[in-house]
Structure formats: C-alpha cells, structure tokens
Amino acid sequence: MAEGTIIWTAVAILGAGIILPYAIQFHRRQREAARRQHEARGSGHDRPRGQYPFIDPGLCIGCGGCVTACPEGDVLDVVHGTAAVINGQRCVGHGNCERACPVGALVVGLGDTRDRDDIPILSAEFETTVPGLYIVGELGGLSLIRNAVDQGKRVIGIIAGRTPTAKADDVYDVIIAGAGPAGLSAALGAIEKGLRYLVIDQTEIGGTVLHYPHRKLVMTQPVEIPLFGWLRKDEYSKEELLEIWTDIVRRFRVSVRTGERLNDASWDGGVFRIITSAGMYRARNVVLALGRRGTPRKLGVSGEDLPKVMYQLVDARSYTEHNLLVVGGGDSAIEAAVGLARQPGNTVWISYRGKSFAKAKKKNEDKIRDLIDRGRITALFESEVKQISPAGVELSTGDGRIEIPNDYVFIMIGGLPPFDMLRGAGVEFGGTRKNADGTQRPSTVGASLA
Numbered sequence: 001m002a003e004g005t006i007i008w009t010a011v012a013i014l015g016a017g018i019i020l021p022y023a024i025q026f027h028r029r030q031r032e033a034a035r036r037q038h039e040a041r042g043s044g045h046d047r048p049r050g051q052y053p054f055i056d057p058g059l060c061i062g063c064g065g066c067v068t069a070c071p072e073g074d075v076l077d078v079v080h081g082t083a084a085v086i087n088g089q090r091c092v093g094h095g096n097c098e099r100a101c102p103v104g105a106l107v108v109g110l111g112d113t114r115d116r117d118d119i120p121i122l123s124a125e126f127e128t129t130v131p132g133l134y135i136v137g138e139l140g141g142l143s144l145i146r147n148a149v150d151q152g153k154r155v156i157g158i159i160a161g162r163t164p165t166a167k168a169d170d171v172y173d174v175i176i177a178g179a180g181p182a183g184l185s186a187a188l189g190a191i192e193k194g195l196r197y198l199v200i201d202q203t204e205i206g207g208t209v210l211h212y213p214h215r216k217l218v219m220t221q222p223v224e225i226p227l228f229g230w231l232r233k234d235e236y237s238k239e240e241l242l243e244i245w246t247d248i249v250r251r252f253r254v255s256v257r258t259g260e261r262l263n264d265a266s267w268d269g270g271v272f273r274i275i276t277s278a279g280m281y282r283a284r285n286v287v288l289a290l291g292r293r294g295t296p297r298k299l300g301v302s303g304e305d306l307p308k309v310m311y312q313l314v315d316a317r318s319y320t321e322h323n324l325l326v327v328g329g330g331d332s333a334i335e336a337a338v339g340l341a342r343q344p345g346n347t348v349w350i351s352y353r354g355k356s357f358a359k360a361k362k363k364n365e366d367k368i369r370d371l372i373d374r375g376r377i378t379a380l381f382e383s384e385v386k387q388i389s390p391a392g393v394e395l396s397t398g399d400g401r402i403e404i405p406n407d408y409v410f411i412m413i414g415g416l417p418p419f420d421m422l423r424g425a426g427v428e429f430g431g432t433r434k435n436a437d438g439t440q441r442p443s444t445v446g447a448s449l450a
C-alpha cells in the first residue's frame with residue numbers, strides 16, 4: 001500500500017475514533033433535550049414563574065454557555081442548535097446565563113408585561129391599581145433575595161412619606177402580609193420609621209428560603225437590611241440565612257403573627273379591612289409580600305387536618321423508621337419520595353392519579369424507577385387518597401380500596417398562586433388591563449433585573 005494511502009487511512013480511523021463517539025453523544029443529548037422540551041411544553045413547565053430567559057434564536061450560536069452558567073440547573077438546554085427554555089419555573093433570576101452568553105442572544109426579564117396576566121400592574125412606587133395597596137418582592141414578578149429586601153425597604157420609605165403622623169386610633173399604618181425577605185425587610189423599615197405595623201404569615205418566618213433543600217447554597221449580592229446592616233457575602237447556606245432572619249426578629253422584636261393567612265383586603269370607609277384566618281384588622285396601607293409559590297393545594301379529604309399531614313419536606317433526614325406516604329407525581333413529590341426512601345428503616349409509598357411519572361424530569365424519573373425496582377418505594381399509580389386516619393391512609397386504586405399503615409403524609413400537588421385574591425381586591429394585571437374599546441392599556445411596570 002502506498003505510504004500516502006496508509007497515512008490517510010490512519011487519519012480517517014483516528015478521526016472516526018474521536019469524532020464519531022462525540023457525534024453520537026451530541027446527537028443523543030440533542031434528542032434528550034428535545035424530548036424534555038416537548039414534555040415541559042405538555043406539562044406547562046416551560047412557562048415562567050416570574051422572570052424568564054428570553055432567547056433570540058437569530059443571534060444564538062448554540063454554544064451552551066448559558067446552560068452551564070445556570071446554578072439552578074435544568075432551566076435551559078440546547079435544542080436543535082439553539083438555546084431553549086426547558087423548565088422556566090426553576091428560573092430564579094440570577095442572570096448568570098445572560099452574562100455568560102458571548103453574543104448577547106439572551107436577556108433575563110419579564111418580557112412585555114402587557115401580555116402577562118400573572119404580573120400585577122405596579123407604579124414605580126410599588127403601588128397596585130388600588131391606592132394604598134402595595135406589592136413587593138417576588139409577587140411583583142422578579143425573584144432574588146436582594147430585590148425582595150431592597151423593595152421591602154423602599155416601599156416603607158414611600159408609605160412613611162405619605163402617611164400622616166401622630167394618629168390616635170386603632171388603625172395600623174401598614175399591615176404586611178408575608179414574612180419572607182421582602183416582608184421582613186418592610187417590617188424593619190416600619191420599625192425604623194416609627195410606623196404602627198403588623199406582619200402576618202400563613203407559615204413561618206423566612207419565606208421561600210424555608211423551603212430550599214437542606215444546606216442549599218444561596219447566592220446573593222450585597223444588600224442592606226434596615227436596622228441590621230449589610231448582607232455582604234456572595235453565598236450563604238439556607239440555614240445561615242434562616243438564622244439571620246430569626247435573630248433579626250428576636251433582636252428587633254418584630255411584631256409577626258405566624259400561622260395566620262391573609263384572605264382578603266378591601267377598601268372600607270377610608271381604611272383597608274383585612275380579613276385573615278384569625279380575625280380582622282384595619283390599616284391605612286397594605287404591603288403584599290406573598291411571593292409566588294402560593295398556598296399549597298389540598299386534597300380536601302377527611303383527616304387532612306391531622307398534624308401528621310404536611311405540604312412540604314424540609315429535611316428528609318428527620319424521618320427514619322416510619323411508614324410514609326407521598327402524594328403527587330411531579331418533581332417535588334418524586335424528590336421527596338426518593339429522599340425519604342434513602343433514610344434508614346423507612347417504608348415509602350407514592351400515590352399519583354396519573355399512569356406514569358411523565359410530568360417529572362428524566363433524572364427524577366430514573367431515580368424513582370430505580371428505587372421502585374429495588375422495592376424501596378411502592379408506587380400506586382391511578383390511585384386517590386380517600387381518607388387519612390391517625391395510623392393509616394385509605395386509598396382507591398385500580399384493584400379497589402386499600403388501607404396502608406402510615407405515620408406521615410406529604411401532599412405535594414402544587415400550589416394555588418394568590419392571583420385570585422389580588423383580583424378580588426381590585427388589583428389589575430398586565431394581560432387584563434383594557435381600554436373602554438377593548439384595546440390594551442399600557443402597563444406601568446418598570447421591572448428590570450438591574
């Protein structure tokens with residue numbers, strides 16, 4: 001064989017050896033990304049919770065820099081050579097993807113808020129279309145702890161400037177609903193300004209931070225908390241942040257009532273009438289810092305009010321040697337079931353109305369499949385919880401009614417966002433604001449991540 005032919009054959013074999021596996025892997029990854037995108041569209045997970053990465057396909061070169069830059073993972077992937085949103089609900093607005101894009105093809109923001117019926121119309125002072133009713137933090141559309149703290153602080157400055165001093169009545173200057181970063185920052189601002197205030201929260205202090213996975217690293221940018229001072233580090237663990245908030249509440253004696261849910265706020269005779277799960281208050285101003293996770297959806301079955309029934313799993317390690325039931329078929333339910341099944345001595349069931357875990361991420365589906373195959377989790381597909389008792393749970397399944405022994409039930413079937421309550425209070429949203437002739441009125445939302 002001629003020397004040239006040998007060299008070319010060697011080069012071809014070497015090339016094929018290097019390029020072919022890469023090409024196969026690349027093709028598989030693209031196929032998987034396209035499948036996940038298709039599934040996400042079907043389940044609505046590609047749609048955002050608040051802000052969102054907007055990709056210009058004309059500019060995108062499909063390098064995947066944005067995909068690897070996202071610290072939350074799974075929000076973006078490259079599909080058919082272009083970046084695409086796979087799980088918009090996981091975007092928390094860090095903006096790393098935008099900074100990583102070498103060609104400026106991606107912007108994180110709220111888009112045209114006039115089209116979004118999940119974004120309340122706010123003035124530059126955070127006031128809704130109902131005078132005296134303000135929205136701060138993630139409920140306004142933008143995530144991040146820094147934004148929430150900053151907005152909570154600023155809104156109180158605005159309210160203090162508009163509220164007459166030296167009132168001798170039993171009306172609060174401001175009721176703050178929500179004790180997450182935005183609500184607590186507003187409360188500290190109210191103390192600083194000498195306003196008569198009260199904070200209520202349907203759960204505990206800490207807000208969404210409380211629901212992060214154990215030891216999650218939270219990325220923040222420096223922000224000044226009223227009275228307390230600066231949060232300066234780039235990263236805090238979930239536990240560190242919660243300790244800071246708990247310490248703040250204790251040190252500054254923040255007036256907060258936990259376990260109290262806001263049900264309604266209506267304008268009544270010159271003040272707001274605020275109805276909560278525990279009673280009624282009157283206030284000149286209301287600050288809604290409710291976040292966007294909403295109130296956990298309930299099953300509506302008897303026994304659901306037992307103390308063993310929960311709507312979140314904060315730390316799976318707290319549960320060992322128990323009979324446990326997780327209800328739901330999405331990512332949260334699967335992650336909870338997997339976490340619980342990995343603790344010693346637990347017997348775990350998962351009950352889901354659907355036929356398979358098709359709604360979940362492939363990674364989660366694989367993990368739970370493995371544990372089901374190994375007998376660590378019992379999956380009850382096409383089943384429904386009928387009744388919860390102190391020692392068991394009754395379910396209807398394809399094979400009729402069954403009763404399983406049970407110590408704890410985790411119901412993870414999503415949340416009901418507070419939008420209906422806001423609409424009931426008269427707050428207008430981007431996609432719903434119309435002129436008399438039916439045309440869209442411009443939104444005044446000036447939201448940006450800056």
Ligand SMILES: Cc1cc2nc3c(=O)[nH]c(=O)nc-3n(C[C@H](O)[C@H](O)[C@H](O)COP(=O)(O)OP(=O)(O)OC[C@H]3O[C@@H](n4cnc5c(N)ncnc54)[C@H](O)[C@@H]3O)c2cc1C
Pocket residue numbers: 092136137138139142143144145146148177178179180181182183200201202203204205206207208209212217218219220260261262263289290291292293294295418
């Ligand atoms: C998985 C995950 C990871 C994240 N990582 C980061 C990160 O690394 N860095 C970062 O800066 N941000 C991160 N975020 C975003 C950040 O947590 C939120 O932007 C921030 O907590 C918003 O604060 P908030 O006060 O507006 O609302 P929330 O923190 O959501 O607090 C809202 C509060 O309102 C209460 N509430 C709701 N409805 C009612 C009602 N009807 N009555 C009474 N109380 C009510 C809730 O119980 C809750 O305590 C992350 C979010 C998630 C989900």
